[in-house]
Each structure stands twice: as structure tokens, then as C-alpha cells.
Amino acid sequence: MKNKFLILLVFSAFVSNAQKVIPLYQGIAPGSENWNWQEKEMFSETFQTQVVYNVSQPTLTMYAPNKALANGTAVIICPGGGFHTLSINSEGIEVAEWLNSKGITAFVLKYRLVKSLTDDPVKEAFPLFENRKKLDSVNAAVVPLAIADGLTAIQYVRDHAAEFNIEKNRIGIIGFSAGGTVAAGTVYNSKGNNRPDFAAPIYAYTGALKNKVVPTDAPPLFIAAASDDQLGLAPNSVKTYSDWLAEGKSAELHVYSKGGHGFGMRKLDLPVDSWIERFGDWLELQGLLWSENPTGLSAHFKTQKAFKQYLKTTEDNLHTDWANLKRYALENKNLAAPKQNENRVLFLGNSIFENWKALDSTWFAEKKYIDRGISGQTTGQTLVRFRNDVINLKPAIVVINGGTNDIAENNGSYVLENTFNNILSMVDLAKANNIKVVLTSVLPAYDFAWRPGLQPVEKIIQLNNRIKEYASKNKMVYLDYYSPLLDEKKGLKKEFTDDGVHPTLAGYKIMEPLTEKAIEMTLKTK
Numbered sequence: 001m002k003n004k005f006l007i008l009l010v011f012s013a014f015v016s017n018a019q020k021v022i023p024l025y026q027g028i029a030p031g032s033e034n035w036n037w038q039e040k041e042m043f044s045e046t047f048q049t050q051v052v053y054n055v056s057q058p059t060l061t062m063y064a065p066n067k068a069l070a071n072g073t074a075v076i077i078c079p080g081g082g083f084h085t086l087s088i089n090s091e092g093i094e095v096a097e098w099l100n101s102k103g104i105t106a107f108v109l110k111y112r113l114v115k116s117l118t119d120d121p122v123k124e125a126f127p128l129f130e131n132r133k134k135l136d137s138v139n140a141a142v143v144p145l146a147i148a149d150g151l152t153a154i155q156y157v158r159d160h161a162a163e164f165n166i167e168k169n170r171i172g173i174i175g176f177s178a179g180g181t182v183a184a185g186t187v188y189n190s191k192g193n194n195r196p197d198f199a200a201p202i203y204a205y206t207g208a209l210k211n212k213v214v215p216t217d218a219p220p221l222f223i224a225a226a227s228d229d230q231l232g233l234a235p236n237s238v239k240t241y242s243d244w245l246a247e248g249k250s251a252e253l254h255v256y257s258k259g260g261h262g263f264g265m266r267k268l269d270l271p272v273d274s275w276i277e278r279f280g281d282w283l284e285l286q287g288l289l290w291s292e293n294p295t296g297l298s299a300h301f302k303t304q305k306a307f308k309q310y311l312k313t314t315e316d317n318l319h320t321d322w323a324n325l326k327r328y329a330l331e332n333k334n335l336a337a338p339k340q341n342e343n344r345v346l347f348l349g350n351s352i353f354e355n356w357k358a359l360d361s362t363w364f365a366e367k368k369y370i371d372r373g374i375s376g377q378t379t380g381q382t383l384v385r386f387r388n389d390v391i392n393l394k395p396a397i398v399v400i401n402g403g404t405n406d407i408a409e410n411n412g413s414y415v416l417e418n419t420f421n422n423i424l425s426m427v428d429l430a431k432a433n434n435i436k437v438v439l440t441s442v443l444p445a446y447d448f449a450w451r452p453g454l455q456p457v458e459k460i461i462q463l464n465n466r467i468k469e470y471a472s473k474n475k476m477v478y479l480d481y482y483s484p485l486l487d488e489k490k491g492l493k494k495e496f497t498d499d500g501v502h503p504t505l506a507g508y509k510i511m512e513p514l515t516e517k518a519i520e521m522t523l524k525t526k
Contacts, residue, residue, distance in 0.1 A: 022107075024058040024152055029112065031145050032056060037115055041088070044122040047262075051085040052110060053121040058149040060107040060156065062164070063096035067449050069103035071291040072167040073283070076107045076153050076196075080177025080203075080262065083139040083146060084114050084125035090264035091176040098265065098276055102289055105166050107157060111149035111182055114142050129231065136208055139178075143208045146178075147185035154186060155194040170288055172198035172219075174279075176264055177233070180204020184240065187219060188212055195219065198286060200279060203229055203261055206236045214243050220250035222282045224275045226259030233261065252282050323384035324374050335370070338394050344370065345519055348382055348390055348426075349401035351375035351502060352443060359505045363512055370395065378406045379422035386426050391433045397522050398435050399479070399515065400426055403442040404501070407459045408451045414459065420466050427476075436525065438518050439471045441482040445501045446491025457490045475525065479518040484510050 029035075035056040044051045060076070077099075079091035086092065088108070096106035118124045128135040154171060161168045173196040175183030180201035187199050188211045195215075200222040206212060221244055225237035234255055244251035259272030267273055283289050290307070317324060338344040345367070347353045353373025357364045364371060372389040374381070379402040390398050405411075406419040423439070430437045441464045445456050464482055471478035485507060487493040492500055496507030503511065 020062040020064075022060040022062060022156070024060060024109075024149060024156065029056070029058055029145070029149070031148065032112060035112075035115070039110070040119075042119070042121075044085070044120075046122045046126065047087065049087055050089050051081060051122060052079075052088045053081075053085045053113060053116050055086070055110045055113045056115075058112055058152075059110045060153055061096075061110070063093075063100055063106040063108070064164075064452075065100040065103050065105060067165075067452070069101075070105065070165060071103035071289055072165070072293075073103070073170040073288045074105040074107065074157055074161075074164065074166040074172070075099050076109050076150070076157065076171070076173045078109050078111060078150060078173065078175035078179030078182040080175070080179040080264075081113070082125055082129060082135065083142050083178045083181075084116065084128075085121050086110060086113070086179075087176070087262065087264065090266050091179060091262070094265040095174065095276075102280055102283070103291075104283075104288075105164055107153065109149065109153050109179075109182075111146040111179075112142055113146075114139060132207065139208060143181065143185075146182050147189060150175075150182040150186040151190055151194040154190065154196055158193050167292060169197055172196050172200070172288075174200035174202065175204060176202045177205060177231075177262060178208075181206065181208050185209055187215065187221075190215075198222070198283075198288070200224075201237070201240065202275075203233050203263075204236060204240070205231070205233055206240060212243070214247040214249060218244065218247065218249045220252075220286060222252050222279055224254040224256075224278070226256045226261070226263060226272055228258050229261045231261045254278055323381045324377070325385050325388055327374050328372055328389055332388065332393060335393060338396075343396040343523055344368075344394065345397045345399065346370045346372060346390055346393060346395040347399045347401070348386070349373045349399075349440075350377045350382070350405055352401055352404065353399075355502055356508050356511075360508050360512070363508075367516070373401075376405055376410055377402075378411045379403060379419050379426075380406075380411065383422045383425055386429050390426075390435065391429065395435055397438060397519060398426075398430055399438040399440060399519070401440040401442075401481075403460070403463050404445065407442070407454070407456045407463070408448045409454060410451075414454075416459070416462055416466070419463060420470075423467065424470070427474075436522050438477050438479050438515075438522050439467050440479040441467065443481050443501070443503070444486045444490060444492050446487075446489050448501060449499050461490075477518045477522045477525070479514060481511055481514065484514070 037054045037056055039055050041052050077092055077095050079086040079088055081087050092108045096108055099106040116124055157171050158168050173183045173186055183199050184201045184204050184206055186196055196219055198219045203225040223237045223241050225234040227234050241251050241253040256272040258270050263272050350373055353371055354375050357371040382402055403419055407414050427437050442460045468478045485492055485496055496503050498504055
């Protein structure tokens with residue numbers, strides 16, 4: 001569908017979708033059958049971040065990318081914390097969100113940790129960091145269990161690849177500090193289905209690993225560290241890199257002069273802040289950011305370069321032309337003023353209207369309707385461009401459709417009152433300029449492919465009720481697209497859509513006579 005992909009703009013931050021927590025083992029984790037303590041979480045004043053501790057039942061938390069961006073690659077993330085805690089934000093969740101922005105499905109691994117005897121595991125373990133031998137001794141029993149969790153995670157994700165919409169040969173692992181031990185440990189100790197296809201040990205501690213023989217089928221590595229690492233771990237990274245080269249294996253190493261230990265996704269205003277971008281460059285070089293069988297948004301582009309340029313342009317527009325006033329600027333300039341007694345009709349909205357003209361341009365041409373729909377837009381954006389794309393064109397009638405992308409949270413959290421008020425403001429502007437208004441319903445949708453899990457059904461019903469009630473009280477025509485397109489699940493009928501949100505030509509053919517009737521009725525109103 002031409003231009004249909006444009007609705008899939010999220011893209012202020014390419015927000016991650018709803019998370020799914022997956023127990024790594026059925027029942028008790030092997031090797032820790034007698035562990036009965038409960039996982040906890042706290043804010044560490046020492047580390048100035050949220051940490052998880054006392055993990056006895058390992059889990060994977062899945063962060064799915066926007067389906068339109070998904071490229072089939074998956075990465076398991078192992079946060080660090082000396083095997084006593086997990087730095088769950090800057091070395092876990094924030095990494096997952098960044099990977100999602102690149103179309104990668106992310107899984108944050110909570111692997112087994114040393115039991116904390118207090119409610120401040122960081123303070124408890126901190127003295128051990130100054131005595132490497134003692135730390136290794138305390139951690140000795142847990143390290144192989146944590147590595148086993150990493151191996152099990154890889155196996156699990158590969159076994160469920162079809163369910164997660166990922167490719168079995170594009171499953172990697174990244175780890176930080178002790179999490180880097182886990183990530184590297186999976187490389188050294190894996191074979192077959194539990195071997196990662198690529199790995200990224202970041203300021204990893206490899207001294208706790210008993211086996212450090214480079215496998216004959218070793219995957220490519222991305223390695224990063226800082227020379228001023230307070231724990232002195234940079235040489236570990238250099239040694240791993242050298243070992244890979246010595247065996248003729250692929251590896252890339254970045255050692256920054258400053259950044260210390262645990263930089264993760266923290267912003268230090270130093271060159272080390274860009275390590276994640278370099279990781280992205282490396283992933284692209286490995287061919288991991290472009291789907292082998294593109295679907296969704298990427299399927300509309302012939303090359304990854306063209307796709308990246310589109311994403312960049314989209315992101316830039318959010319900062320430089322949020323309402324996309326440029327979209328119709330030239331067409332508006334070249335549009336002649338309406339002739340005397342001409343009842344110009346203009347359609348203002350989102351992809352529902354933009355796609356309509358693309359699919360049935362003949363109908364628009366015959367009726368001489370003007371389309372000013374822009375895919376992905378919220379009512380706030382259409383309100384901002386109301387003067388440029390409606391008032392200045394002097395229509396007799398404006399048909400307004402909006403709300404789908406508000407409910408889909410394209411520009412942040414959905415608040416019914418805000419969306420409704422945006423629509424009322426457009427009505428007020430139209431009335432002030434002697435333009436009659438047709439208010440349309442939001443089309444039914446059971447879910448949004450680009451933002452699954454938002455449960456839009458009741459939100460759509462509530463917004464439509466408000467619009468219908470307002471139209472009735474103010475003697476305006478309410479154009480109901482919702483009812484004739486509705487299925488038994490309160491979504492869009494399958495025979496009228498390919499994706500559950502946008503009508504096909506068959507759907508628009510249902511909408512067209514309803515629209516013509518609404519316009520005729522509106523022209524007769526005073």
C-alpha cells in the first residue's frame with residue numbers, strides 16, 4: 001500500500017514495546033536446588049543506579065522492537081555487578097531500548113548471583129572489589145551457574161525463534177563487567193544450539209573463566225573498554241582481542257582513554273559515550289541490521305542505505321518540522337483559489353486519509369476532493385497545520401479524521417481529553433473561518449502492529465462516543481466509519497484490511513458512499 005509505511009513513525013525515541021518476562025527454567029534452576037531466597041531490587045546510593053540482587057530463579061525479559069523495524073536479529077543482555085548485583089538500567093534496560101531502535105529484539109538476562117546477607121548488596125560486596133582473589137573465591141560457585149544461565153538463554157531464544165520473529169542464525173550476546181564474564185563464558189563453553197552467533201564482552205572480567213580456549217568456530221566479537229578502568233580490566237579486553245586475531249577470527253576492539261569502569265549507557269560527556277554507536281556500526285558491518293527477508297516498514301526499501309536515510313529524515317523532521325508543514329507546502333502554493341460557488345471539500349487526517357487517495361485516486365479526482373492526510377500524525381500535529389493545510393485553502397467543508405495515532409501513543413501517552421480538545425480546537429478554527437465540518441469516527445482496531453499491547457478497543461469506543469455526542473449537540477454531521485467496518489472482536493474486518501488498522505480498497509469502497517452522503521448533508525446545513 002503506497003505510503004502506508006509512513007504511519008509507522010514512532011519515532012521520537014523508537015520506544016520499546018511491552019516487556020515479557022520469561023522464566024529460564026521449568027522449575028528450580030539446576031545446580032541451585034537449595035536456593036530459596038527471593039529476588040529483590042533497590043536504588044544503590046553508592047552506584048547511583050537501580051540494582052537487582054538475590055537472583056535465584058533466572059529470567060529473560062524480552063523487549064520487542066517496533067514490528068515495522070524488526071530485522072530478525074536478537075541480542076541477550078547480561079548486566080554487570082560483580083556477580084552480587086545487576087546494574088539493571090544502564091547495562092540492561094537502556095541497552096535493550098537502544099537495540100530496539102535498531103530493529104533488534106532484546107532479552108535482558110537476570111542470571112544467578114551470590115546471596116546477599118544484607119539489604120545493601122553493593123555496600124556488602126564493595127570491599128571485595130579491592131581483593132581480586134577473595135572476590136573470585138566468593139564468586140567461584142556462582143560463576144559457572146551464571147554462564148550456564150547464559151547458555152540456556154541462547155538455547156531458549158534459538159528454540160523459540162519463530163515465536164519471537166527472529167532468525168536462528170542471528171542470536172548474539174552482550175555483557176558488561178561480570179556480565180561480560182557470562183557473555184565470554186558462553187562463547188568459550190558453548191557448542192551447537194547454545195553458541196552465540198556474535199558476542200560483545202564490554203569491559204569484561206575474564207579472570208574468573210577457567211576455559212579460555214578460542215573455539216574453532218568462534219563467533220565475531222565486538223570489544224570495548226576504558227584505559228582508566230578502576231578495576232584494571234582493560235588488559236582483559238586487549239588479551240581477548242589478541243587471542244581472536246591469533247586464531248584468525250574476526251574481532252573489533254575499542255579502548256577509550258577515559259570512561260572508567262561501568263560506563264554502560266551512562267552519559268559522561270566523553271568520547272566513550274559513543275561506544276554504543278560504534279557497536280551499531282559493527283552490527284551493520286556484520287549484516288545484522290538488515291533483515292534477510294524484509295517485512296513491515298523495511299520491506300518498502302530496496303537497500304539498507306535507503307532505509308537508514310528514511311529513518312534519519314523522519315527523526316530529523318521530528319526536531320525541525322514536527323507537524324510536517326513542508327509535506328503539502330508546494331501543493332498548497334500551486335492550488336488555485338476556489339471558483340465562485342465551488343464547494344471545495346478537504347480531507348484532513350492521518351494515514352487513513354493519505355492512503356485513501358493513493359488507493360482510489362480516481363474517486364478523489366472525480367469528486368475533486370483535496371486530500372491533506374499525513375501518515376503517523378496525531379491530532380496535535382494536524383491542529384498545528386490546520387491553518388496551512390485547511391484555512392488558507394478556503395474549503396467549504398473539511399472532513400476531519402484523527403485519534404488513531406494518539407491512542408497508539410505515537411507522540412507520548414494518550415489522554416482522551418487532550419485528543420478530544422485538539423479536535424474541538426480544529427472545529428473552532430473551521431467555524432471562525434466559515435468552514436463547515438464533518439466529524440468522522442476513529443476506525444476500529446483491535447491492536448496496532450507497530451505498538452502492540454496498548455489495548456485500543458475501549459479507548460476508540462470512548463473517543464468516538466465523545467465525538468458523536470459533541471456533533472449531535474452542535475448539529476454537525478457525524479460520519480460513522482466505525483460500525484460498518486467492525487468485526488466480532490471490535491477490530492477492523494479482515495476482508496477490509498491487511499494489517500488490522502488501514503482499510504484496503506474494499507474498505508474504502510464501503511466508506512466512500514457514506515462520505516458522499518455526509519458531505520451532501522453538511523452542505524445543506526446552515
